[in-house]
Every structure is written in structure tokens, then in C-alpha cells.
Amino acid sequence: TVTxxxxxxxxxxxxxxxxxxxxNPRVSVLVLEAGGDGLGNVNISDLALVGASWxxxxxxxxxxxxxxxxxxxxxxxxxxxxxxxxxxxxNGAVYTRGDTRDFVQWAALGNPSWGPTDFFxxxxxNEEFFPPPKNWSIDYIYSDHGHNGLLPTSFGNPAPPIQxxxxxxxVAYGGRHSLDNEGGHPDGVAWATHARLPSNATRATSATGxxxxxxxRKNFQVKLFSQATRIxxxxxxxxxxxxxxxxxxxxxxTQVANATTVVLCGGVWGSPPILERSGVGNKTLLASLGIKSxxxxxxxxxxxxEQTAAPMVYAFNTTLPLxxxxxxxxxxxxxQETFTKGGDLAKLESLFVKPDNxxxxxxxxYQKLYQQGTTWVVGLTNLIQQPGQPTLLAWFGGVARPLxxxxxxxxxxxxLAYPAVQYNWFTSEFDIYAASVTLQRxxxxxxxxxxxxxxxxxxxxxxxxxxxxxxxxYFIENCVQGDHPIGTAAMIPRQDGGVVDNNLKVYxxxxxxxxxxxVMPFQPTGYPHAHVYAIAERAAELFKxxxxx
Ligand SMILES: Cc1cc2nc3c(=O)[nH]c(=O)nc-3n(C[C@H](O)[C@H](O)[C@H](O)COP(=O)(O)OP(=O)(O)OC[C@H]3O[C@@H](n4cnc5c(N)ncnc54)[C@H](O)[C@@H]3O)c2cc1C
Numbered sequence: 001t002v003t004x005x006x007x008x009x010x011x012x013x014x015x016x017x018x019x020x021x022x023x024n025p026r027v028s029v030l031v032l033e034a035g036g037d038g039l040g041n042v043n044i045s046d047l048a049l050v051g052a053s054w055x056x057x058x059x060x061x062x063x064x065x066x067x068x069x070x071x072x073x074x075x076x077x078x079x080x081x082x083x084x085x086x087x088x089x090x091n092g093a094v095y096t097r098g099d100t101r102d103f104v105q106w107a108a109l110g111n112p113s114w115g116p117t118d119f120f121x122x123x124x125x126n127e128e129f130f131p132p133p134k135n136w137s138i139d140y141i142y143s144d145h146g147h148n149g150l151l152p153t154s155f156g157n158p159a160p161p162i163q164x165x166x167x168x169x170x171v172a173y174g175g176r177h178s179l180d181n182e183g184g185h186p187d188g189v190a191w192a193t194h195a196r197l198p199s200n201a202t203r204a205t206s207a208t209g210x211x212x213x214x215x216x217r218k219n220f221q222v223k224l225f226s227q228a229t230r231i232x233x234x235x236x237x238x239x240x241x242x243x244x245x246x247x248x249x250x251x252x253x254t255q256v257a258n259a260t261t262v263v264l265c266g267g268v269w270g271s272p273p274i275l276e277r278s279g280v281g282n283k284t285l286l287a288s289l290g291i292k293s294x295x296x297x298x299x300x301x302x303x304x305x306e307q308t309a310a311p312m313v314y315a316f317n318t319t320l321p322l323x324x325x326x327x328x329x330x331x332x333x334x335x336q337e338t339f340t341k342g343g344d345l346a347k348l349e350s351l352f353v354k355p356d357n358x359x360x361x362x363x364x365x366y367q368k369l370y371q372q373g374t375t376w377v378v379g380l381t382n383l384i385q386q387p388g389q390p391t392l393l394a395w396f397g398g399v400a401r402p403l404x405x406x407x408x409x410x411x412x413x414x415x416l417a418y419p420a421v422q423y424n425w426f427t428s429e430f431d432i433y434a435a436s437v438t439l440q441r442x443x444x445x446x447x448x449x450x451x452x453x454x455x456x457x458x459x460x461x462x463x464x465x466x467x468x469x470x471x472x473x474y475f476i477e478n479c480v481q482g483d484h485p486i487g488t489a490a491m492i493p494r495q496d497g498g499v500v501d502n503n504l505k506v507y508x509x510x511x512x513x514x515x516x517x518x519v520m521p522f523q524p525t526g527y528p529h530a531h532v533y534a535i536a537e538r539a540a541e542l543f544k545x546x547x548x549x
Contacts, residue, residue: 003028003221006245006259008228008274010035011086012206012529013516013536014265016126019150019210020540022220024549029220030257032247034227035082038207044089047196047203053090058083062269062421069426070476078421078481080267084222085205087267091483091529093194093203095153096330097123098524098531099374100184105365109521110493111502113542120184122541123534130154130198137164138191144183145193150209151533154198155191156328159383162320162393162454166329166381169451173444174341181330186375186525189331195529206533223257225250228266229415231278231512232256236294241510245274248416261543263513265536268485269408271518272301273419275489275499276410280506289413295508299497301409303359303490305523306423307482309380309398310435310475312442317456320383320391328382332375332400332525335434341444343437343468351430355403359496362522366401375525376401377438392459397442398479399435401523403428408488426476435479436472484528489518503542504535515539 005021007014010033018029035058038044043053053059060080067073081087100116107115127146132138132155145153167189171177176188195204202208214220226247234243244258264271275281279294281301286293339345352370354363370376379397386392406424411417426432439461446455457463461474492498494507500519506512517532524531543549 002244002258002260003030004259005029005261005263006257007031007263007265008245009033009086009265009267009270009516010084010207010211010222011081011265011267011516012088012532014086015084015206015210016533016536017263017265017515017540018220019214020537021543022214022217024544025217025219027219027549030259031222032226032228032245032257033084033222033224035084036224038083038085038089041083044083044085044205045202047093047194047201050092054079059090063418065420065422067423067425073477075481079483080269084211084224085207087483088195088205088529089203089207093196093529094328094330094380094527095127095193095195095530096186096526097182097184098526099186101369101372101374102524105368106491106521109361109365109491111491111521113502114491114538116184118538119534122538123530125149125537126151126530126533128152129193132158132198139179140191141180141183144180151195151206152197152204152209153193154196155193159320162383163329165450165454169448170331170445172448174337175331175333175445181332181526186332188333189329192328192330192380194328223249226255227416228274229254229277230274231262231280233278233294236279239508239510240294242512246415261511261513263515265514265516267516268304268488268518269419269421271514271516272408272488273410275300275506277413277415280509280512281409285409289410291413295506297494297499297507299490299499301419301488302357302405302407302497303362303487303521304406304408304423304485305402305487306406306425306485307378307398307400307402307523308425308435308479309396309482310439310479311460312395312397312439312446313459314393314446314455315457315459316391316393316454318391318454320385328380330526331379331381333377334373335370335376336373338377338434338437338441342440343433348430348433348437351428351433352403353430355405355428357405358403359490359492361492361496365522366403369401377434378526379438379442390456393446393455395442395446397435397438398482399431399438400525402431404431405487423481425479432472432476435475436468439471439475440468482527484523486517486520486523486528489514490521491519492521503546504539513539
């Protein structure tokens, strides 16, 4: 049998796309997912247990390469969801939307279908926002959220008065209190929504929203424990045409799924390896691995941007009664604003230079976003309660839009081998300087009243780390990955290192597409999760329009 679409990866993007395509009963979709269904796994469903699934069988546990800066640092294996729902099933579930100006730049990169009006309409289609109860002191703007989507979003339970103290100290130190960061103007400290059902703190994933309630659809088939290895080509003469996808089924047998259209939704480190094993990628690299080139596309696996964050941890002088779900505040602001309070803006600007491996148009987009004063640095607050210990306040602060970028490439033609994930953090000094001043500013927020009235000591970094240089060293030695990588199949012009076009079709192919976090040309303000859903919603619209469904 030949299905209309074979979708590789039943993750965040994959299931959202599959759902929208199968709204039409005449369109058939087969999803190949390397993991299982995750049903009954409390580490997935209970959002209070975030992190418990990492390192288990629902996590790919991707090995990473040693970092260049600081020399020799290796952060080891990092999580990615290997289960229906993909990373939406194991992530922090923080749901943030970017700035409208981010998408003006996406469109300017040669993608007219991805401007702010289209992007936000697609994103709102994803969300079903549950406002907090009236007696909770949480600000939000109702119209900044989607209301008829398939993914429930809501706030964690508030912990007044500490939350108000955080907001008031940010404002006391020259920051802004934003009523809502979700409507295209993320600029200041605001409550962050989670992908979660409000009633019982259950995690909402692409599987709970887009698949399980629709699994009755005969045209929406899912094969679990089926790992795709490469694309099978019907013809590589002229423009190559895919016939389907080769995969290893749950019994270890190699099979082929035939389809009219192949869509890769394997994620940032799942999709590029499939392209490379199929002959789509850097011709020289592929030749060195004995793989015949089908389309010479050097951008495959490049342009990988990952946010980093370092903890600033403070002990409270009291134990706070906390709900099981940690409430969160997200603070973002422009670099100009951050530096006005304690950095050398001229020095920062002198460091704002294009890294060799960054595409020129992306750098131009960054320049515009910087000049427009868009939010560039982000801090997320977390309240931590361990039995018998004082409550801790942890800020995770970092640069939302770093200049340093890395890569993800296969190292052999083995269809089941892990690729080499190279982050390349801090190869741009701009990122180190911006991060140091950000942490210093977070420290300054925390040590002015009213928040300071609650704090007894700083736990991390140690109190003797005070100079900007020392804070910078602390950051590069202790930062953690955001688990927010994007960009390895970037939607930019082919001559600039792009991999997919405005319709998410892989350049040089007739019928191969990518619909996941890989296609983001750069990280919109905030975090990636909500944007992947929006990409899938928008991709479904574009596919339907092309095929006149
Ligand atoms: C620990 C963690 C915390 C995070 N926290 C947040 C957060 O709080 N907020 C936020 O916005 N973002 C967060 N993220 C990032 C966010 O979850 C991801 O950006 C997003 O879910 C990626 O979606 P995707 O569709 O690109 O990939 P995924 O959702 O990862 O889906 C890829 C799917 O493809 C499958 N797959 C891969 N290769 C193959 C293959 N060869 N054959 C078959 N199937 C395959 C995988 O098993 C997976 O199901 C976090 C991520 C992680 C891992």
C-alpha cells in the first residue's frame, strides 16, 4: 500500500501535523515512531515529576561532543523524547510565544508564508487557554491566547506573597512588569503558562492533544517502535523523487513504508541524520562515509542554536508552603536594558560580530532585532522545596538568542547510530559577556527589597563570585543546556545554507519535507515548544493549500 504521507516521528510536530492532515478522511497518514505510546507512564503525565523520565527508555539520551569553551568540558548525554509526543512528553512544558518582530524577520529571510499574522494565527490554533481562578493574583491578557486549540495551557498555582515580591523587585530595579508575554510582545517579567490541564496538573502533549482522542480515525495510522533509517528514492535522475522510508520495526526487521510524500518530524537531531544517510547533505562529508550524493546541501545539520542557562540559587529565610507544581515567572528584556544597569554597551556592541559559520541573512536579522530592542536575555524563576530544607529560589538566566551555533552530523552510514552533536557554545565572546551581565542583573534584582527581605544567602554561584569576569567563568563552567536546540534544517535561501524552502520542502527534492524544530531559522524570543506546534499547524495549512484538500 502507498499512503499519502509517511511522517517520521510521532513527536511534537509530527502528531500535530498528522492530526490536521487526517481531518480529511480521504487523506491517509502513517506515522513511524521510534518509541512506544507512553500510556500509563506517570513520569510523563504528572507535571510535578518533570525530570523523572530523563535517562529512562522514553529518552533518547543523545551523547554530545566535548565543548570548545571551556576547553575539555563535556556535558554528557542530553534528553530528547523517544515516545509518542516526543519531547513534549518529557519537557519542562513552559509555553511561550515569540515577538511579532521575530516573524517579520522569518518572512524577510525568503519565507513570505511565515510572517507574524500567519504565524500567530497558526499558533493560536494550537492553544486552549484556561484562565486561572479569579482569586489567584495572576495577570494575563485573555486575547493574547488561543481558545479553541487542541493543547490545554494553564498557570501553576501561585505562591503569594513571594511571587509578588519577585515582580516588585524586578520593577524596583528598573525592569518591567508585563501583563502577558504570549501575545507577541514578550517584554518584562510575567507569569508563564504550561502545557497542562488546570484541573489536575496533568501534562498536555502532542499525543494527548492531537493523537489519543483521534486514534479512531482509520486514515491516521501509527507504528510504534519503528525507527526510520533512510529515504528510499523512486528516482534520483533530475529532481529526486522519494518512494517512501526504510525503517527497522519492533522485531528488528527492515521494512519500507511507501508514500506519495515523505515528511521528516524526527526533531533537531533526528531529521538531519535521515537526510544525510539518504544522500542529502554536504557532498564531501557524505563521500567520506561512502554515501552517494543525491542532493548536495551543505546546510543539513548546520546552524544548530541552543540556549544555555546558569543557575543563580538563593536560600529563603523561611520555608514556604508550596503546591506540588512549581509556579514560574519568566523575565525577558533587551540587551540595551540589561546593560544600562551595569554593563558596557559599547563593549557588547564591539563583540556583536558575525561568526564564520553563521549565515549572513540570519546575522542581518539578528542586527535588526537587536536594534529594535527585542527581548534577548531570559530568566526563569523556580521555587524548590526539599523536605527539611529551606525553600530555594532558583533563577535560570541566559541568552535567548546566542550567536554561537553548532552542528549535528552522522559519523557513519549505520542507520541506527547516534549522530555527533556539537554545541560550540561560547565560540562567540558576545554570548559570554551578555550572559555575565544577565546573571549580575538577576543578582541585583534579588538583593533589593522586597525580595531581599526573604533571602538569607546565595548558594550558587558562591558569594565570592562577584566580578563580571568571575561571573562569566562561572557561567561557562556551570551552564546547562536549555534543551531547546533548533535550526539544523533551516528555512533560509539555499545559497545561504538553507535546507527547506518557504513550504518546508527540502531543496532539490520533489516530495521530501521537514516539519519540526529543525526548520526554525533562528530561535524566536522565548522557548521553542509552542513554536513547533505553530510550525506544524502552519505546515498543515500550506500542504492542504498545495494539494487543494
Ligand atoms: C528536557 C527538555 C525540556 C524542555 N523544556 C522546554 C520547555 O519548558 N519549554 C519549551 O518551549 N521547550 C522545551 N523543550 C524543547 C521542546 O520540547 C522541543 O523544542 C520540541 O518538543 C521539539 O519538537 P520536535 O517535533 O522538533 O521534536 P520531538 O518532539 O523531539 O519529536 C521527535 C520525534 O521523532 C521521533 N524520532 C526521532 N528519530 C526517529 C526515527 N529515526 N524514526 C522514528 N521516529 C523518530 C522521536 O522519538 C520523537 O518522538 C524541552 C526539551 C527537552 C528535551
